[in-house]
Amino acid sequence: MKTQLIFVLTALLFFISVEADSQNDLRIMTYNIRNGMGMDMKPDYKRTADVINRFHPDIVAIQEIDSVTNRSSKRFVLGELSELTGMHYFYAPAIHYDGGKYGIGVLSNEKPLHVHYLPLPGREEARVLLIAEFDKFVFLVVHFSLTSEDQLTSIGIIQQELAKIKKPVFIAGDFNAHPDSDVMKLLSKDFKILTPPEKTYPADKPEECLDYIAIDRRSYKYVLFQNSFLVNEPEASDHRPVLLDVKLSR
Template sequence: MKPFLRILLPAAVCGLLLGACTQRQTTLKFMSYNIRNGRGIDNVQDLGRVAEIINRTAPDIVALQELDSVTGRMAGRFIPGELGEMTGMHARFCRAIDYDGGAYGVGLLSRDEPLAVRRIPLPGREESRVLFVAEFPDYVVCVTHLSLTPEDQRASLPIIRTVTDTCRKPVLLAGDFNMKVAKTVLDGLGGTFRPLSDTTQMTFPSDKPSIRIDYILGRGLPESAVVTERQVDTSTVASDHCPLWVSLAWKK
């Protein structure tokens, strides 16, 4: 082989490999679900129905709200852990309040283990609220369930914005905001987030959805990011909320 070909061939191979790496696509299916501890709108307590919905949808991440951790009313069961076992996912819990010998709050199911997690207190005069922050290699996931009190809802949004201002990765924020108007949520977050879920579809109550209080939002996503699917499941009564999810794709 001639000397210049010995140089040219490895360089060409490296260029091809570099091009392949820069075009690698990340895909993510992200669900948000207020599960009401597995108690359906029909008042039947059945965590298996919730797990069935999650397994049928096959998300990579599930933001969960209204979870008990070893409370007396749930006979000491660790609800996030049970859902993790039923779905084959890693489970994390974030306490909002102490309750009945255990705790009550939000949580996360994920195919991959988070690199790190944080708990951020949020205002709530009827009960304390939290923002749960979980970091993954390519993005940060935030889960919340805001207060029923409008003043506390509005006070929570700037806190969430300040926390996510420090993130150097794309942020996915999901949960039950208890706020009916999407524009109020987005304006309260300072215009830094954009809706990923369908803001025209109602999410509550699950038997006859008439209001929208559950959202999936994104911040700092790459320009190449596209929503390939957005869905609200109005066919299930496993909770008083409808589950919602989005599928995202972007080039790295």
């Protein structure tokens, strides 16, 4: 009887340990969806959601997404993606566009504790930094300007925000910059890029690496890197999504 009790307690402790450990597993996706417009130039939000659902991410950084614009038939695109994926959402508009707005967003399985966004420079169009705080980490979403000067200024703003945050910080998005660019070198002073420098754009025949996921260097030692890969999705958008699997060790 005593032996059976010890066995049951041991099994229970193992189950609790595995369950607690699994709660620290995190799958991150970044995806420039071009507002659901595929390489066939047809908008299809279900197709976009199917790409996300296929890989079961815990959190997704979304770029290039409309909110009730005329070109989107006054549909709130991120809200529709939220329904199709069963994930929480938060939208950060960057500009007024075509009767509505255009910007970035986040989808997540866990409801954020707090979400807000800040303006970033963009000479061709305004940009924003989305900041979502969760229980164990903070998630930043970006879609940088096409201008290198604006990109470098954006990094400075991110550095200022990073100094205020005590939790591990992930940043993900379309940086519109190549791995060897000045902006990615500057970002790498404070962040460790965890995704491979594989080409993500254009989706059908990728020629440029523009999309990344990184973690702040203060917290890098608390994260167990597991896997990262470029999703072979050549049709649903003009960018391919990037995925990252990590385990938070605290």
